[in-house]
Amino acid sequence: xxxxxxxxxxxxxxxxxxxxxxxxxxxxxxxxxxxxxxxxxxxxxxxxxxxxxxxxxxxxxxxxxxxxxxxxxxxxxxxxxxxxxxxxxxxxxxxxxxxxxxxxxxxxxxxxxxxxxxxxxxxxxxxxxxxxxxxxxxxxxxxxxxxxxxxxxxxxxxxxxxxxxxxxxx
Amino acid sequence: xxxxxxxxxxxxxxxxxxxxxxxxxxxxxxxxxxxxxxxxxxxxxxxxxxxxxxxxxxxxxxxxxxxxxxxxxxxxxxxxxxxxxxxxxxxxxxxxxxxxxxxxxxxxxxxxxxxxxxxxxxxxxxxxxxxxxxxxxxxxxxxxxxxxxxxxxxxxxxxxxxxxxxxxxx
Amino acid sequence: xxxxxxxxxxxxxxxxxxxxxxxxxxxxxxxxxxxxxxxxxxxxxxxxxxxxxxxxxxxxxxxxxxxxxxxxxxxxxxxxxxxxxxxxxxxxxxxxxxxxxxxxxxxxxxxxxxxxxxxxxxxxxxxxxxxxxxxxxxxxxxxxxxxxxxxxxxxxxxxxxxxxxxxxxx
Amino acid sequence: xxxxxxxxxxxxxxxxxxxxxxxxxxxxxxxxxxxxxxxxxxxxxxxxxxxxxxxxxxxxxxxxxxxxxxxxxxxxxxxxxxxxxxxxxxxxxxxxxxxxxxxxxxxxxxxxxxxxxxxxxxxxxxxxxxxxxxxxxxxxxxxxxxxxxxxxxxxxxxxxxxxxxxxxxx
Numbered sequence: 001x002x003x004x005x006x007x008x009x010x011x012x013x014x015x016x017x018x019x020x021x022x023x024x025x026x027x028x029x030x031x032x033x034x035x036x037x038x039x040x041x042x043x044x045x046x047x048x049x050x051x052x053x054x055x056x057x058x059x060x061x062x063x064x065x066x067x068x069x070x071x072x073x074x075x076x077x078x079x080x081x082x083x084x085x086x087x088x089x090x091x092x093x094x095x096x097x098x099x100x101x102x103x104x105x106x107x108x109x110x111x112x113x114x115x116x117x118x119x120x121x122x123x124x125x126x127x128x129x130x131x132x133x134x135x136x137x138x139x140x141x142x143x144x145x146x147x148x149x150x151x152x153x154x155x156x157x158x159x160x161x162x163x164x165x166x167x168x169x170x
Numbered sequence: 171x172x173x174x175x176x177x178x179x180x181x182x183x184x185x186x187x188x189x190x191x192x193x194x195x196x197x198x199x200x201x202x203x204x205x206x207x208x209x210x211x212x213x214x215x216x217x218x219x220x221x222x223x224x225x226x227x228x229x230x231x232x233x234x235x236x237x238x239x240x241x242x243x244x245x246x247x248x249x250x251x252x253x254x255x256x257x258x259x260x261x262x263x264x265x266x267x268x269x270x271x272x273x274x275x276x277x278x279x280x281x282x283x284x285x286x287x288x289x290x291x292x293x294x295x296x297x298x299x300x301x302x303x304x305x306x307x308x309x310x311x312x313x314x315x316x317x318x319x320x321x322x323x324x325x326x327x328x329x330x331x332x333x334x335x336x337x338x339x340x
Numbered sequence: 341x342x343x344x345x346x347x348x349x350x351x352x353x354x355x356x357x358x359x360x361x362x363x364x365x366x367x368x369x370x371x372x373x374x375x376x377x378x379x380x381x382x383x384x385x386x387x388x389x390x391x392x393x394x395x396x397x398x399x400x401x402x403x404x405x406x407x408x409x410x411x412x413x414x415x416x417x418x419x420x421x422x423x424x425x426x427x428x429x430x431x432x433x434x435x436x437x438x439x440x441x442x443x444x445x446x447x448x449x450x451x452x453x454x455x456x457x458x459x460x461x462x463x464x465x466x467x468x469x470x471x472x473x474x475x476x477x478x479x480x481x482x483x484x485x486x487x488x489x490x491x492x493x494x495x496x497x498x499x500x501x502x503x504x505x506x507x508x509x510x
Numbered sequence: 511x512x513x514x515x516x517x518x519x520x521x522x523x524x525x526x527x528x529x530x531x532x533x534x535x536x537x538x539x540x541x542x543x544x545x546x547x548x549x550x551x552x553x554x555x556x557x558x559x560x561x562x563x564x565x566x567x568x569x570x571x572x573x574x575x576x577x578x579x580x581x582x583x584x585x586x587x588x589x590x591x592x593x594x595x596x597x598x599x600x601x602x603x604x605x606x607x608x609x610x611x612x613x614x615x616x617x618x619x620x621x622x623x624x625x626x627x628x629x630x631x632x633x634x635x636x637x638x639x640x641x642x643x644x645x646x647x648x649x650x651x652x653x654x655x656x657x658x659x660x661x662x663x664x665x666x667x668x669x670x671x672x673x674x675x676x677x678x679x680x
Contacts, residue, residue, distance in 0.1 A: 052309070057315070075420045080415045088378045139222075141311065144313065149319065246591035251587075396655065480651045483654065484650065488656060
């Protein structure tokens with residue numbers, strides 16, 4: 001059983017004219033790369049991998065979203081700093097700033113998904129279910145295999161329906 | 171339309187007690203890495219990628235085969251030399267020696283598949299159809315995505331059969 | 341003819357109890373890595389190279405200094421942000437913050453040395469003379485060769501003195 | 511005290527019209543990369559490093575020599591196979607085939623230098639003395655530093671001579 005991925009809680013968006021929601025992306029596979037701009041593993045591995053996902057799959061099939069989940073050095077990793085970072089590192093996909101929590105250092109989406117840290121890769125299937133929540137370095141081929149498999153699954157909302165004469169996808 | 175991958179033409183096998191055939195592997199996805207032991211791109215990229223495929227997927231689902239297709243320096247890349255190479259590079263999956271042609275430098279499987287050179291990655295689906303014939307460096311994520319997609323397809327010989335009461339895979 | 345390297349103009353130091361000066365480092369070879377914390381080439385190449393210099397040579401022979409020369413995104417690359425960066429990237433050698441100029445975006449040391457951007461590697465010999473001012477990616481072996489050569493030169497202030505009976509270094 | 515590097519014992523040379531000798535290279539720094547063509551660490555690290563030495567230093571100052579010291583898989587690593595290897599891997603510097611020993615698997619130069627295996631990097635100074643005998647992966651910067659230092663030493667045969675009025679190198 002896979003649970004439906006809860007909606008992202010976002011303070012602000014970069015690289016998109018309109019805010020995005022997982023609900024509206026239903027039907028696509030969604031890869032969410034949770035990162036911090038001052039996290040070395042995010043810079044050396046996570047962000048390049050997110051870019052590789054973006055370049056390897058069609059935007060019609062796979063959405064890629066950055067999620068800036070700051071849980072330390074809040075003074076350093078401001079929205080202003082993130083803008084400069086996104087510019088310098090040539091990040092073109094939409095980036096969400098995880099909504100700060102009034103109750104502590106860990107922002108709200110990070111808390112809800114119980115992320116262990118950054119980088120974390122979340123992969124959500126066409127029906128909006130969370131299929132991967134991977135902390136640390138994920139292997140490119142494994143990530144590709146999962147996305148390839150999820151793309152082969154019936155699109156969101158589709159149901160295989162069989163009656164007396166035939167089966168069809170609705 | 172994808173054509174059925176023609177059978178490999180093999181002079182000898184390494185790393186397997188019994189000769190393999192594509193026919194008997196029907197039902198699995200098969201990745202064939204065509205290489206030459208003295209081809210730098212094969213050593214730096216192709217063989218590590220074949221090993222990555224082997225380690226990322228279950229042997230029940232995906233077969234990995236090396237195909238030593240020697241089309242130059244035949245004196246240097248003998249069966250004896252290949253054995254030493256396979257040992258030194260810790261290649262554990264089965265390796266087929268492409269059958270030399272009586273008519274020229276290009277061996278028989280290489281000719282039949284019209285390979286442009288080495289490294290080449292062939293990917294064959296569960297039904298034995300050739301789905302990828304890629305010369306040069308293939309991206310790990312793309313290879314993963316293709317294999318993931320092919321694994322999600324119905325196994326070889328399986329048919330979705332629906333009667334009045336239900337649909338099942340036979 | 342090599343000119344004496346002008347003194348660094350520094351707003352603040354990290355990772356050192358006392359401010360440093362090139363004058364007091366006379367006698368050692370000094371490697372100054374000019375960087376910006378949001379410069380991708382600095383993060384992927386320049387800082388690892390500075391760390392490699394630090395680990396390959398004795399502190400008695402070679403001093404390594406980071407120089408944070410911010411000429412863009414001043415709002416993002418604050419002293420506070422740099423502290424977090426230095427912590428996260430495990431930078432242990434002294435880091436100088438290049439003194440901002442009242443007249444423009446380019447800080448004062450950067451202007452005086454006419455740096456073209458970041459990363460830049462400056463290498464100063466035992467006598468305080470500027471021997472390398474390299475913008476962009478410098479090859480590890482070349483950097484090693486230069487430092488090795490400079491180390492083989494007579495220490496700062498030393499003079500080879502010969503009298504009737506012998507030559508000595510004073 | 512550094513001992514004079516014993517002369518290489520060579521069955522045949524590739525990439526040079528005339529056989530080389532350490533004696534005739536006196537005055538230059540000499541880097542000898544001992545390798546086997548089927549040794550993975552030689553292919554991934556040692557040979558690229560030897561090429562980097564070749565490209566970073568002037569041939570007037572530094573000689574680079576490959577030494578094919580086969581101590582296993584003799585059937586596979588023949589002179590014929592080495593020729594193909596040198597061609598495919600674009601090795602342009604002279605390569606010596608270490609003279610086989612009548613008494614065992616280890617060839618003669620390898621035995622005399624007491625090499626532990628391949629890859630091994632030997633560095634010989636301008637006066638013909640062995641200054642480095644490093645088995646395994648050597649760091650590019652360290653190798654550069656050593657060569658830079660050796661280049662800064664007085665050329666072979668040169669002596670600092672001081673009389674009443676001055677010191678000079680003869």
